[in-house]
Amino acid sequence: MAPYYQLICEDLGIPVSPDLLAKYQKANNEKLNELSERIEDAKNNLGETEISDALIAKALYLASIGDKVITFKCIFFVPGYSQI
Numbered sequence: 001m002a003p004y005y006q007l008i009c010e011d012l013g014i015p016v017s018p019d020l021l022a023k024y025q026k027a028n029n030e031k032l033n034e035l036s037e038r039i040e041d042a043k044n045n046l047g048e049t050e051i052s053d054a055l056i057a058k059a060l061y062l063a064s065i066g067d068k069v070i071t072f073k074c075i076f077f078v079p080g081y082s083q084i
Contacts, residue, residue: 001066002024
């Protein structure tokens with residue numbers, strides 16, 4: 001939620017709360033670490049479908065928190081996936 005929060009504050013011209021931003025960043029990092037572990041597990045122990053599913057899950061999470069740039073980079077790693 002941190003990227004979206006920063007964008008909204010910037011667009012509305014209101015100051016960013018450092019405490020709230022830190023809270024959002026911590027939650028984002030925890031979830032992203034969990035998703036990265038899921039991707040690594042899929043690469044090491046599972047098949048291509050599970051790898052694609054894990055990459056898509058990460059891209060969808062990034063989109064949900066407003067990080068469009070990294071979302072698009074993530075999607076390009078998923079072979080044959082063109083929906084979002």
